[in-house]
Amino acid sequence: MKETINVCFLQTSNKNTTCEHRHALALTFPSLIHMFSDYDNYNYSLFVEGLTDEPFEAFLEREKPDYLFVTAISATFHSAVKFAKIAKRYECIVILGGAFATLNSRIIFDHYKDFDLIVEGIPPSNVIDKDAKQRRIIRGSRKPDIDYRLSDLLNKTLFDIYNNDPVCYDLGFGCSYECRFCTMRYIWESGHYSYRSIDNISYDLGKMNKWKSLKIIDDDILLSVKALTNLSLSKKFNKVIAETRVEKTDQRAVNILKQFGITHLMIGVESFDEHFLMYSLKYSKKNWLSMVTNAISSCNKEGIIVRPVLQLLHPGMKREYLTQILPIIRDWRIENGIELFFVFFTPHPGLKYYGLVRDNYITNDLSLYDHFNPIYRPNDFKEKDIEKFIDDYNHIIEELGIQKFNGTIHRLGALVDTYRVFFQ
Numbered sequence: 001m002k003e004t005i006n007v008c009f010l011q012t013s014n015k016n017t018t019c020e021h022r023h024a025l026a027l028t029f030p031s032l033i034h035m036f037s038d039y040d041n042y043n044y045s046l047f048v049e050g051l052t053d054e055p056f057e058a059f060l061e062r063e064k065p066d067y068l069f070v071t072a073i074s075a076t077f078h079s080a081v082k083f084a085k086i087a088k089r090y091e092c093i094v095i096l097g098g099a100f101a102t103l104n105s106r107i108i109f110d111h112y113k114d115f116d117l118i119v120e121g122i123p124p125s126n127v128i129d130k131d132a133k134q135r136r137i138i139r140g141s142r143k144p145d146i147d148y149r150l151s152d153l154l155n156k157t158l159f160d161i162y163n164n165d166p167v168c169y170d171l172g173f174g175c176s177y178e179c180r181f182c183t184m185r186y187i188w189e190s191g192h193y194s195y196r197s198i199d200n201i202s203y204d205l206g207k208m209n210k211w212k213s214l215k216i217i218d219d220d221i222l223l224s225v226k227a228l229t230n231l232s233l234s235k236k237f238n239k240v241i242a243e244t245r246v247e248k249t250d251q252r253a254v255n256i257l258k259q260f261g262i263t264h265l266m267i268g269v270e271s272f273d274e275h276f277l278m279y280s281l282k283y284s285k286k287n288w289l290s291m292v293t294n295a296i297s298s299c300n301k302e303g304i305i306v307r308p309v310l311q312l313l314h315p316g317m318k319r320e321y322l323t324q325i326l327p328i329i330r331d332w333r334i335e336n337g338i339e340l341f342f343v344f345f346t347p348h349p350g351l352k353y354y355g356l357v358r359d360n361y362i363t364n365d366l367s368l369y370d371h372f373n374p375i376y377r378p379n380d381f382k383e384k385d386i387e388k389f390i391d392d393y394n395h396i397i398e399e400l401g402i403q404k405f406n407g408t409i410h411r412l413g414a415l416v417d418t419y420r421v422f423f424q
Contacts, residue, residue, distance in 0.1 A: 005128065006043050007036075008065035008092070010083055012076035013049040014370055024215055025162035027170065028071050028098070030153035031146075035125050044158055049079055051161050056083060060090045067128055070115075071098040074348050075370035078418075084114035097123055103350025104422060105137045111421050143192045146173045149200050151207035166213035166241070169204065171196055171224035198227050205233060216242040221262075222253055233261030241266065241307075246288070249295035258302040266307040266341070267295055272325050275316040289328070300337045307339045307405075308332065312393070314345040315356060317378045319385050322392050333400055342397070342406045343371040349422035362386065363413025364423050372407055386412070 009029040029046065036042055045063040047056060054062075068087045072080035077100050084094045097119035101108060105118045113135075119127065121140040154167060174193035196204075208214070214237045218224060221242040233240060242257065243266040257265060269292050271277060277288055292308065299306035310329070312322075332338040346369050347353045360377045369375060377386055390409050397406045 004041050004043050005039075005067070006045065006063060006065045007128070008045045008047060008060075008063055008068045010068055010070045010080075011046075011048045012070065012072050012079035012083070014075040014079070014367060024166040024168050025154065025159055025211075026071075026168050027150070027217070029069070030150060030156075030159070032069060032123070033153050033156075034148055034150070035123070036128075038125065039128075046158050046161065048161055049083075056086055060087065060092070064090075065092045068092050068094045070094060070096050072096065072100050073098060073370075074100050074346075074366050075368065078367050081112060081114070084112070088114050093117065095119060095123070095127065100348075100350070103348065107349075107421055109135075109137055144173045144194050146170060146194045147196050147200060149203050150196075151204035154204075155207060155210065160210075163210050165211075166215045166239075167208060167211040168215050168217045169208070170217050171201060171221065171227050172218050174219070193223065195224060196227075198230050201227050202231055205231065205236065208236075212237060213239040214241070216240065216262075218243065220244050220248070221257070222248050225253075225256065228256050228260045232259060235261065237261070237263075239263050243267070246291050246295050249291075249298060251298045251301070254295075254298040254302050254304060258304060262304055264305045264307060264339070265299055266309060267292075269308040270311050271314065271317075272328065273314070273317060273321060276311075276314055296332075296338060303337075305337055305339055307341055309341045309343055312342055312344050313374055313376055313378060313381075313389075315376065315378050317345075318380045319389070322389065322396065326396065329396075329400070334402070339405055340400060340402050342393070344374050344376075346371050346375050349419075358423075361415065361423070363415060364419050365413045365416050366419050366422070368413045374409065374412060 009032070011026070011029070033044065045059075045065065046052075047059050052059065065087075068084075070080045070083060080096060084096070087094050093116045094114060095117040096108065096115040101118050102120045105120050108115060108118050116135050117127065117138055118136075119138045119140055122144055123138060123140045127138060127140075150169065172193060172195045214233075221228070222244045240262050241264040242262050244253070244257075246267050246269060249265070249267055254265075272289060296306050296308065310325075318324075329340060332340040347356060348369060349366075356376070357379065360379070362374050362377055374386065374390065377383070381389065390412070394408050397403055397408065
């Protein structure tokens, strides 16, 4: 008889984030269960920070995990550290994975001893093996393969804790673009793309009956146009959120998205700054503005709520930028079918950024690295200019009535000793 192995999944959370999807059912843990499908002696449990009612210590006492899988991004790494320290008192092996671990594995290995295994990329199926107690870095695949049926995993009672939150799903995974500010091409093999078959997508969507809100997490949903044109959600969900690129959001594409069942569409406007647009391999300001206007108009025509995303405080941004774009965004209001999202330029540790000035970092507190907080001061800004900018920003989100998507900033972060090792 095989010995039962207790495997616990831990999802960290970040209280700073103003986001309706803070506790969305992500695909990390269902994907791990799929990967472990050949191991029938694994017993799974789940702890979600902010959702699980009992204290973590009581959870560990009850579940007695042999292995604790922790996923974290920059903004939740502090939580991962906190939980790892607690878990080590209960003699379980702590395995850290995710984007932040992939980009910073060596620093974490050298400075955070409570993580036994640190996984770069996708963990191999034998990540739990006889050598698991030997502390090390595991280099997994950078080429995800997602073509399998996911819904039977999502429907496990293990994940019932998410029933009142959105569920994530992907039609495809990867990115074929080369935007210099994006993490995707540094974490996963650039240019590699994995598609889920139409048969598997059809099966999954037919089985996902517990959720009212669906977030399709493809970096660009229109890369899966074959699936979109062959399937329909038939109003199965109250809200279906997806993301694509501005230059692809023409009337034909929006018609396809509408027929499929998309209700909310995020488009990466990014900026109206000429220098930024050229740097990110986009277009001239004049052509870009025309594309953005047409994309929003196409979505409005089909009744799709459009969510343009604008980046702020990127390195080349000028002090007068907010004032300059105000005439463009003044009518980007909820009552006009537009939900504007601002995100702050966030140079995550482990990514390659050129030309950044160390003294321009407003904060290195990773708990604030969630794109909802000012992190970097552009060269054109002095410290007093940042304070004025924040006042202007708070005024704009109040005037446009978009505080739901963009939290008011009450104070700036600071430089702390805790995370200096990531910024050497």
